[in-house]
Amino acid sequence: MNFDLNQWYSEKIDEDAIFYYKGCIEDQNVTEILSSIEDILHKNNESPKIYKKIFNVIVELVQNLYHHGEVPPELSLPYSKFGVLIMRDEGMQYRISAGNFLKIDGLKLIRDRIDQINTLSSDETQSLYRLILNNDEFSEKGGGGLGIVDIARKSGNNMEYQFLEYNESYLFLSIDVII
Template identity: 25%
Template sequence: MSSNVAQRMMPESSEREIFSYSGAVSAGIVGATGETLRARLAALNADSHRARKVFSSFVELAYNIIHHGEPEGARDVKIVRCGSVAVWQEEQRYHLRSRSLISADNAPPIAQRLQTLRDLAPEQIRFEFRLRLTNLQYSSDASPSGGAGLGLLTIARNAAEPIDFELVPVPSHDGRLQLTIHTVVQ
């Protein structure tokens, strides 16, 4: 984990903010915000290959909030998960950052998975992605949510550098942690 993540929450003045969303995150909201992001990238004449990588990373970051996030309200109330996702551009690099609350129980496996992805070389990430995609290494507990774990692999595969992440305790949220993930697409 890097403390650089905390310092890179919002774009600097030399960077161009492309998209930012904060609030309730559901499948419908991911679809609507994803379309908005696509339109913004098209209006900026973004290279189509890079735009696809930015879009798929955005979707996976948002779904990570849905699958692993904790409600911001009382834990016994089943509400939509909340979080934030931002996209900004610095020269030819696109930065994506998500932030959400997660339970202390989910933090260790998520942190371990993110750290493992940080340590893999790009060819190892592509190889693991292909294996998971074809279910050769699929196990029902491959990710903390019981899925195949393709979301974080997709983000890592699209990234120009290792994923950066940070877990910070949030005292006002009953022992929950804030997970921040930052990735760069080039």
């Protein structure tokens, strides 16, 4: 059965969900999302260390959506960047889920990169980060996967991901980061 975005989203929104957003990811939306996240972390009296980690990870996740979140034509949306972001307070940890559509041919690159990062020790993640940072192939928009390495480094946990088949051209990628 093909992926049902609305069902997937509604199942994620339970009493632990302290922030959720689904929709356009343009400049202004990114600013508003980040501002809301800061308000929530302030209200939660989160420690500066965890606060910064969460904010940093969310900056990277949301900007990934901004740069890579595509809109399948079937959705008939009036904008071209679409993404989902959910933050859950699970008591002992925060779970941040980001989701976006991507064309099927992008699957292998992203899956291989996350799988690779998930096998690395923290020292190896640091070495990979430095290698990509100093690599001329890395551009402002990314491309070298520095954002995803940074997320792994800051969270210190493996990323959980799912590729869900939407139609013959598009997949939906969801990534969970635990802090």
